[in-house]
Amino acid sequence: MSKFYITTAIAYTNSTPHIGFAMELIQGDCLARYHRLVGDEVFFLTGTDEHGLKMAQTAKEKKTTPQKLADTNAAHFKRLAEFVEASNDDFIRTTEERHKKGAQKLWNKLVEADTLYKKTYEGLYCVGCEAYITEKDLVDGLCPNHKKPPITFKEENYFFRYTKYMQEVKERIEDGRLQILPDSRKNEMLGLLEQGLKEKKDISFSRPTKDLSWGIPVPNDPEQTMYVWCDALSNYITGLGYGEESELFNTFWPANVHLIGKDILRFHGGIWIAMLIAAGVGPPKAIYVHGYITSEGQKMSKSLGNVVDPFETGKKYGVDALRYFLLREIPTTDDGDFSQDRFMAVYDSELANNLGNLVSRVLTMTQKYAEGKVPASSKNEALETRVLETWKEYQKNFEQFNLKGALESVVNLLNTANQYLEEQKPWILAKTDPSAVLKTLYHTLEILRHISLMIMPFIPATAQKLQDGLNWHGTKLYPDNINWGILKEGTQTQKLPSLFPRLESKEDAA
Numbered sequence: 001m002s003k004f005y006i007t008t009a010i011a012y013t014n015s016t017p018h019i020g021f022a023m024e025l026i027q028g029d030c031l032a033r034y035h036r037l038v039g040d041e042v043f044f045l046t047g048t049d050e051h052g053l054k055m056a057q058t059a060k061e062k063k064t065t066p067q068k069l070a071d072t073n074a075a076h077f078k079r080l081a082e083f084v085e086a087s088n089d090d091f092i093r094t095t096e097e098r099h100k101k102g103a104q105k106l107w108n109k110l111v112e113a114d115t116l117y118k119k120t121y122e123g124l125y126c127v128g129c130e131a132y133i134t135e136k137d138l139v140d141g142l143c144p145n146h147k148k149p150p151i152t153f154k155e156e157n158y159f160f161r162y163t164k165y166m167q168e169v170k171e172r173i174e175d176g177r178l179q180i181l182p183d184s185r186k187n188e189m190l191g192l193l194e195q196g197l198k199e200k201k202d203i204s205f206s207r208p209t210k211d212l213s214w215g216i217p218v219p220n221d222p223e224q225t226m227y228v229w230c231d232a233l234s235n236y237i238t239g240l241g242y243g244e245e246s247e248l249f250n251t252f253w254p255a256n257v258h259l260i261g262k263d264i265l266r267f268h269g270g271i272w273i274a275m276l277i278a279a280g281v282g283p284p285k286a287i288y289v290h291g292y293i294t295s296e297g298q299k300m301s302k303s304l305g306n307v308v309d310p311f312e313t314g315k316k317y318g319v320d321a322l323r324y325f326l327l328r329e330i331p332t333t334d335d336g337d338f339s340q341d342r343f344m345a346v347y348d349s350e351l352a353n354n355l356g357n358l359v360s361r362v363l364t365m366t367q368k369y370a371e372g373k374v375p376a377s378s379k380n381e382a383l384e385t386r387v388l389e390t391w392k393e394y395q396k397n398f399e400q401f402n403l404k405g406a407l408e409s410v411v412n413l414l415n416t417a418n419q420y421l422e423e424q425k426p427w428i429l430a431k432t433d434p435s436a437v438l439k440t441l442y443h444t445l446e447i448l449r450h451i452s453l454m455i456m457p458f459i460p461a462t463a464q465k466l467q468d469g470l471n472w473h474g475t476k477l478y479p480d481n482i483n484w485g486i487l488k489e490g491t492q493t494q495k496l497p498s499l500f501p502r503l504e505s506k507e508d509a510a
């Protein structure tokens with residue numbers, strides 16, 4: 001058994017959750033559940049990033065304290081994780097004592113390694129990015145991400161000797177010790193490092209406490225507060241208890257994968273890796289970068305009124321339908337679109353028809369032709385081969401973080417099963433050859449058993465219902481469940497309420 005540690009980025013608590021973070025949670029959850037399915041020991045971490053100037057400013061606007069703002073919004077993010085059925089093992093908040101302790105320990109390690117120094121710095125700072133920004137990155141004098149002018153800062157800061165580690169970070173990415181996926185993001189990161197090696201600029205790691213009090217104090221220097229990125233990034237180790245002697249940390253670090261959005265690649269693929277090397281902690285194995293979601297073909301914005309609320313969509317169509325759409329329709333490593341029409345089309349054709357209808361037909365016919373009992377085990381070489389091939393394709397896709405590809409192989413198997421039923425026509429066969437009907441039923445029930453395992457990472461609640469219908473329960477592929485012929489003769493199955501009621505009727509009812 002191997003171990004698998006996966007993290008999402010932590011969500012910033014100056015606002016409430018949107019569909020983009022829901023997607024990241026669901027992608028992370030899907031990977032975590034897959035690894036549990038194949039028998040790995042999994043730790044899945046998510047959480048919230050709660051410090052920084054932006055939090056202090058938003059709190060002021062809302063006439064509250066940063067802590068209260070953080071508490072309120074962190075609760076929303078926690079609720080989102082539960083709502084989408086994320087199976088995270090922990091939820092780390094950067095205002096927690098355990099996090100502060102760990103972040104300060106990491107800081108001390110960086111001091112011991114002589115990688116931090118103090119100097120006076122003057123530069124342009126974007127509050128939205130929580131980062132310094134160079135003149136040449138500005139577009140018409142504004143930060144290209146936030147469309148706001150930067151502030152000029154002149155102050156004494158601690159700096160991290162990033163330049164000392166850039167070459168090593170670059171080599172690790174080049175030789176694959178650190179995987180960055182997809183390739184386009186790997187190349188982007190290598191480009192940033194190459195540029196960094198020419199510019200030779202270290203990174204500011206703290207700010208004067210008089211300008212930034214909402215953060216973690218620098219150990220032994222209360223005049224300085226940790227820069228928010230240095231604070232936030234360390235959640236990946238503090239969430240495992242890095243601040244204390246921790247069995248969890250020893251077991252699960254280094255992370256197998258950090259799941260992130262493309263806007264924070266340079267922090268994760270560069271600075272974080274350098275920090276870990278410098279502190280002697282050891283870098284993660286992979287960084288997987290997902291794209292953004294647009295809505296009805298456009299960037300989501302309040303003024304356009306096209307913001308997709310994950311709670312609303314999940315309540316209306318079901319959480320599994322939401323999970324399914326995001327994993328099926330948004331390319332795993334690229335941008336994708338959320339449109340109402342597309343959502344309903346995918347729901348009807350794939351969930352209501354291809355999956356829901358198949359399950360309903362097979363379980364109903366089992367009642368009708370076999371008194372609801374699983375018939376005697378029966379071989380079918382073509383179908384067995386087909387199932388085995390699907391498992392291979394499915395696993396290969398998962399190992400490459402291609403969730404959409406893995407789900408596609410399941411959809412193809414569902415097509416095969418539907419086609420097989422159409423060819424066999426058990427409802428006609430019943431009049432002429434009852435024993436052939438029993439074989440057909442066994443074959444399709446057995447395929448449904450495989451499907452129930454395959455969909456577990458994607459739509460876990462539906463997988464559970466399907467297994468209830470089959471009266472067979474399994475959560476691991478090995479040693480036996482991946483084989484053919486596991487359903488036992490005589491097992492009493494049961495009919496299920498429609499897994500995915502058609503949307504027209506749902507719409508009518510609403």
Ligand SMILES: [Zn+2]
Pocket residue numbers: 126127128129130143144145146147
């Ligand atoms: Zn910005």
